[in-house]
Amino acid sequence: MIILGTGTLAHAQECFIGEVRWFGGNFAPRGWAVLEGQLLPINQNQALFAILGTQYGGDGRTTFGLPDLRGRSLLGKGQGPGLSNRRIGEKGGEERHRLTVQEMPVHAHEARGANVKGTEEFPGGNLIAGSNKGNSSAFVPRSKQITPLSPATIGPAGGNQFHDIMSPYAVLTPIVCLQGVFPSRN
Known part of the structure; x- marks a missing residue:
């Protein structure tokens, strides 16, 4: 939920302790903390500890952790239809x-051929022939001896590079209510 506003609606005393919001600034307003995975002392944040426990560290x-949302998207807890449990x-x-x-x-990258002159004009059930040198027949019956193709023909391809899998995004500061x-x- 993104709540934008001014006055009493946006004031920390009007939020639930543990409530997470997105903030357009690069700091946490008074009564809030940026969610960067930091540890907080329990004795100074007993109410928030009662809600979060140690599920984030x-x-x-003496300490409990806040979620670290730097560079992360959020998912709802539980298991939606056809989805994994979170x-x-x-x-x-x-x-x-x-x-x-x-x-x-x-x-498969399999290709079969025969190193003989082609005798057939259609590929159906036949093998690729070797050099034709003017002969219009490019295939031979499958009964001919099979010749392995060069590794350059069926060898590895690709650059083994990483690819991005992120959706388009906009960056805001995630904050949690400490006092409220x-x-x-119920």
Whole structure:
């Protein structure tokens, strides 16, 4: 939820402790903290600790962590229809990715040929022939001896480079309410 406004609506006392908002400035207003994964002392932030616990870090005795939203998109907790289950505090994803052989669709680079003069004009069930030198027939029956193709013909291709997988984005500062109304569960 993005809340834009002035006056009492935007004041920290009108928010729920633990509420996250997006802010257009490069700082956190009074009563708020930027979400950069920092540890906070429990004894100075008991209400927020009661809500967050240690799901974002900390030892649970003297410190607890805030979520680190630097460079991250947000997902709702739980499991939507046909989607993976996501739990609070979980991190995942990547900005760039290099495909592995296991991630490529199943396919074949197989090509068969025969190093003989072509005798057939149509490919159906036949092999590619060797040099034709003016002969209009480019194929031979499958019964001829198969010749492996050069590795340059069917060898590896591609640059093995990373590719971006990020959606278009706009950057704002994520902040959390430290001082406000303690949210009731009912």
